[in-house]
Amino acid sequence: MGRLEGKVCLVTGAARGIGAAIARAFLAEGALVWLTDVRDDEGHTLAAALGARARYERLDVREEADWTSIVAGLLAAHSRLDVLVNNAGITGFEESSAPQDPCHVALADWQRVHRTTLDGVFLGCREALRAMRPAGHGSIINIGSRSGVVGIPGAAAYASAKGAVRNHTRSVALWAAEQGTAIRCNVIQPAAVLTPMWEPMLGDGPDREARMAAFVADTPLRRFGQAEEVAALAVLLASDEATYITGAEFNVDGGLLAGAAAVPSREDA
Template sequence: MGRLKGKVALVTGAAKGIGAAIAAAFVNEGASVYVTDIDAACGEATASRLGEAAVFLPLDVRDEAQWRKAVGRVLALSGRLDVLVNNAGITGFEAGFVSHDPEHASLAEWRRVHETNLDGVFLGCREAIRAMRATGTGSIINLSSRSGVVGIPAAAAYASSKAAVRSHTKSVALYCAEQGLRVRCNAIHPAAVLTPMWEPMLGSGEEREANMAAFVRDTPLRRFGRPEEVAVVAVLLASDEATYMTGSELHIDGGILAGSAAAPKSRAGGEA
């Protein structure tokens, strides 16, 4: 408890999923948290559950004016911004799974995914740097993805946007260091973390169970990750324990990027 005591944080896409878990972990560690989301009803409910340390602010991360208004509100209410978590993102499959492969993806869908996942991160980083100049210190945490490291044939737009977030994180880290600011910028790369984002791809009923089982079989740790397992890493990056970490990438993927793994053995030595 108290690893983030006195810090002021803004988390985007915090109404549910990984963003909500990060907001909750920050509050539990003593931070004041601004829960932001495009879904006002869900965002307000999340902030309410977190208690007096959390405040909801509406924010469409694609909108430059809304970013300025949200950060301005944080500074007016709290006087500073110590941590920004750029978590808001979309797969492009929200209305149902339709392949965004390199041959058939529409330009409109390509741009829609990048507008949220990349433009939103760019605007957030820019406004955070400007706000953090007042203290000369801070932590910017960008949520990339395993998909930003490897190609995804049926999700080319999503993979491209997350790869760009990965690169922009390093640019921000180097720029802040060059400016003499103690503003750190790091990226978290989750994979196979079970959140509402997965629902359109998993389906329902028996199909859902079969899809989940198939995916888990291909994951070395043989399970999905939990949003809370991403949140604990965000706490580390936001804290003063990680002041020598900038431009770094942390993978939370159950070993997916490490490669394949044989089926686990039982204690008796046979196949589990």
């Protein structure tokens, strides 16, 4: 028996990166997983490769009607939702090289980032609470970011949105508990996890390796994290092993938020 045997799960932004890794990990533990995204070709291809317990459906997390439709379809097919992972999000650099700092970020870019990265999480949490309430239990896992814990001068919209995700997680957890349910809500906050989201910043030129080294230079473990390392924590939070964990935040960042680590000396190596 897997740790998520028989659980019905929905993962947003699941066509690639952390979302895809979480979907794989959930399936390996026995779950039935609806993968959702707006990257339809990648999503269908991945779901087909993952087998019969994986299903891909298009979901634009910005759209209230999409959420209503996808949850209604899932409930019609399976009668319940056990786990929601709100993973979909954008940094603001995917479609634009325009400045994202507090002084120069365009209002349209600010709103675009918030619609996906924050509004999508709000809508997901709301629909999951409504779907889970009849059973009285479930797990909502929001994917935040180290950028929601500290200021990021060059990515003001993203940092603002992820900061709000962090606090909304607490509000959802407290409300669910006040209602007398066992619906839990927690947030995972990755940093320097190597996914396609990093490609606009790393590029593919001859200085790619130097850029990678610079990005992780202040990370105590001195490396990028892997999506599978985030997925492992998501499995725990989705499972019945975590039934006393709610309103909590978990950093998956190689020790970055803990502070600086001294570089080992040659004698210590």
